[in-house]
Each structure stands twice: as C-alpha cells, then as structure tokens.
Amino acid sequence: MAQHPLPSLLPQTGLTRHRRLREQGSLRRADLDAILDAGFVCHLGVVVDGRPLVVPTVYGRDEGRLYLHGSVASRSLAGGAPVCVTVTHVDGLVLARSVFDHGVNYRSAIIHGTARKVTDPDEKLAGLRRLTEHATPGQWSYARRPDRKELAATTLLALSLEEASVKIRAGAPDDGDGPDAGSGVWAGTLPLTATWGVPEPDPLLAPGILPPEHIARRAGTRHG
Ligand SMILES: Cc1cc2nc3c(=O)[nH]c(=O)nc-3n(C[C@H](O)[C@H](O)[C@H](O)COP(=O)(O)OP(=O)(O)OC[C@H]3O[C@@H](n4cnc5c(N)ncnc54)[C@H](O)[C@@H]3O)c2cc1C
Numbered sequence: 001m002a003q004h005p006l007p008s009l010l011p012q013t014g015l016t017r018h019r020r021l022r023e024q025g026s027l028r029r030a031d032l033d034a035i036l037d038a039g040f041v042c043h044l045g046v047v048v049d050g051r052p053l054v055v056p057t058v059y060g061r062d063e064g065r066l067y068l069h070g071s072v073a074s075r076s077l078a079g080g081a082p083v084c085v086t087v088t089h090v091d092g093l094v095l096a097r098s099v100f101d102h103g104v105n106y107r108s109a110i111i112h113g114t115a116r117k118v119t120d121p122d123e124k125l126a127g128l129r130r131l132t133e134h135a136t137p138g139q140w141s142y143a144r145r146p147d148r149k150e151l152a153a154t155t156l157l158a159l160s161l162e163e164a165s166v167k168i169r170a171g172a173p174d175d176g177d178g179p180d181a182g183s184g185v186w187a188g189t190l191p192l193t194a195t196w197g198v199p200e201p202d203p204l205l206a207p208g209i210l211p212p213e214h215i216a217r218r219a220g221t222r223h224g
Contacts, residue, residue: 016165091106
C-alpha cells in the first residue's frame with residue numbers, strides 16, 4: 001500500500017502530548033526511527049474481552065509502518081482495534097543522593113493507532129521480510145522463506161507510525177545542586193549495555209555447517 005513520507009516532527013495529539021516529565025520528550029521523528037532501529041522487541045498493548053493485555057513481541061518497520069506478526073489464533077493480533085506499542089531501551093540506572101531522585105536513563109517510544117491486518121499476499125510477504133531483516137539482517141535470503149501454509153497460519157499487522165511519542169533521559173542525577181549535595185552519598189549513573197554473544201550451534205546441526213557471515217560478525221557487537 002503506497003504511503004506518503006511522514007513529517008519530520010511528531011504530531012502532538014491528545015494521545016501523544018507529554019504531560020509529565022515533559023523535558024524528556026522529543027518531537028524529532030529521527031529519534032523515533034533511531035529507537036525503533038535500535039531494538040526488535042516491543043510491547044503491544046491491546047484490550048481483549050474488555051481487559052488490557054500487554055504482549056511482548058518482535059517487530060519490523062518500513063518508513064511509515066510498524067509490522068507485528070504471530071499466530072492467526074493470537075487474540076492480541078485481531079487487528080481493527082486501537083492498540084498501543086511501546087519500545088524501551090534501558091541505558092542505565094541513575095543513582096541520586098536521595099531515593100526520591102533515583103531514575104533510569106532510557107530511550108522509549110510509544111505508538112498509538114489502529115493496527116490493520118495485512119491480507120494482500122505480496123504486502124504480507126514484504127512485511128514479514130521487513131520483520132525478519134529487522135532482527136537479523138541477511139536472514140531473509142539465507143533461511144527458507146514461508147510457504148503458503150505457513151503464510152496462512154500467520155497474521156501480520158501493520159500499524160502507522162504517524163501518531164507516536166518519544167522520551168529520552170540521559171546524563172547525571174538531578175539532585176547535584178540541591179540540599180542533598182553535601183550529604184556525602186555517592187551519586188552517578190550505572191550504565192547498562194547489551195552485547196551479542198558468540199553463535200551457539202544447534203546440537204542437531206550436521207557437521208561442517210558454519211554460521212553465515214551476517215550472523216557470525218555480530219558476536220561482540222553492541223545491541224541497542
Ligand atoms: C525504563 C523506564 C522506567 C521508568 N520509570 C518510571 C518510574 O518509575 N516512575 C515514573 O513516574 N516514570 C517512569 N518512567 C517514565 C514513564 O514512562 C512516563 O513517561 C512518566 O511516568 C509519565 O507518565 P504519564 O502517564 O504521566 O505520561 P503522560 O505525560 O500523561 O503521557 C502522555 C503521552 O505521552 C507519551 N509518553 C509518556 N511516557 C512516554 C514514554 N516513556 N515514552 C514515550 N512516550 C511517552 C505517550 O504518548 C502518552 O500517551 C520510566 C520510563 C522508562 C522508559
């Protein structure tokens with residue numbers, strides 16, 4: 001489905017307007033794109049049978065849409081209803097002099113919208129390709145692609161990236177110039193990073209099959 005490029009500033013709507021901790025908000029779509037590209041797991045929030053359900057799931061994206069997939073039996077992937085998708089990266093603990101001022105350094109994005117079930121076979125395959133390549137670039141053309149039966153068993157949802165918000169916190173605690181500054185308590189940040197490990201072969205793998213370059217080269221690189 002054709003789409004127009006989205007504006008470089010995120011819209012401020014009744015849903016996306018930051019109310020609390022507004023100084024951490026960013027309206028730059030480039031920040032949204034960077035947060036989405038730095039991860040591949042999101043939390044999909046949806047109301048099922050009148051109750052909220054928040055499901056961790058993988059995602060992919062193109063310029064204007066987020067793609068989510070799963071079993072056709074999944075109740076969280078019904079589509080056609082309002083959803084909220086959150087992507088979070090934790091960059092460290094913010095340890096202040098007072099417990100009240102403790103916090104987290106993070107980058108997070110929330111996307112609001114109504115997810116659409118993708119039914120066109122070509123669009124579905126293209127969306128699943130985006131999803132696969134988002135987590136593991138190079139894998140779509142390496143592993144076997146889904147056949148007709150597997151495609152029929154899979155739901156793909158597309159969610160516009162139009163109505164989204166971003167928050168980012170970075171840096172030192174906030175109480176360095178307050179009454180607690182002279183307390184003698186250590187304050188600062190404890191950074192948190194994730195690193196890809198060395199590929200571990202499936203015990204059932206036939207001898208002599210080595211990990212392809214696009215997987216092997218990620219060992220030791222930073223995620224997020
Ligand atoms: C890892 C992590 C830990 C956090 N811990 C705490 C905590 O312990 N206590 C606390 O008060 N806050 C915490 N926050 C911040 C929290 O996510 C909210 O931003 C904050 O609590 C304000 O919530 P609210 O419902 O008042 O938001 P409002 O400002 O009322 O939300 C309005 C709109 O702003 C947008 N928005 C709000 N929060 C975010 C966000 N984080 N990312 C992107 N868009 C957002 C959404 O579109 C939302 O609909 C944490 C954030 C992260 C990522």
